Amino acid sequence: MCQLKNKIKEAYNLILSYVVPPKKLDFDLLKFTNLNWNDQNNQKKWFYSSTEFIKYVSEELNPGIFAELKDLSSQNQKDFHKVCISFVSKILSLFPKYFTFTADALDLTSFLELKGSFADIKENFLEFGKRYGVINQENIAQFQSEIVKLFSDPLLQSYKELAENQTLKLWDHINEKEFSLLHKVARIAHSLPTKSATLNNLFQS
Secondary structure (H helix, E strand, C coil): CHHHHHHHHHHHHHHHHHHCCHHHCCCCHHHHHCCCCCCHHHHHHHCCCHHHHHHHHHHHHCHHHHHHHHHCCHHHHHHHHHHHHHHHHHHHHHHHHHCCCCHHHHHHHHHHHCCCCHHHHHHHHHHHHHHCCCCCCCCHHHHHHHHHHHHHCCCHHHHHHHHCCCHHHHHHHCCCCCCHHHHHHHHHHHHCCCCCCCCCHHHHC
16 A cells, blocks of 8 residues: 555646656655645746757657657647647646545555454544444454454465455455455455556657
8 A cells, every 4th residue: 555655646746747847846745735726826936848859859758759859830839839838737737636646535544455453454444434434333343353353264374365465355255155255345445546548658659
């Protein structure tokens, strides 16, 4: 899950790096995700100017694709810059709505790996299940029974080894009929948005 958090942050920072000059890019995730990127004042404050953007994409980002931008008229360069800024601004605005940036939510899903102490895994499992309305007063006894049974299973260590640190594989090995409630919680945790589309290809392929 730590790797997952890093990948989400990396994707967001990568998008920022296409439009924000390095001297302004301090990787303060909280600050950037709270900005209104559709506000032209914020765009003017943070983004490359038209001239800077053309120079960056044509000389640094991908000269093979964008070198000819330098030969465009000044107006066409400005139009290209405007279209790109508008598009990336929309992505930056929508990104936090579709991808989990909340640290505690991501930390809680570490239970999927079933690594660490029983107490910590149980606590995160329970808190996550309650947060998403899966575990409640009616089935908390079932949760208690299943979590104890799972950690008593002599094959659990073998499941972890076979999974090769991939949580989807790990939960495929765990019997869904015997651990129906745990599986329900795990499915929700696995369904949280975890990947960006390959936005790197937006400019580089």
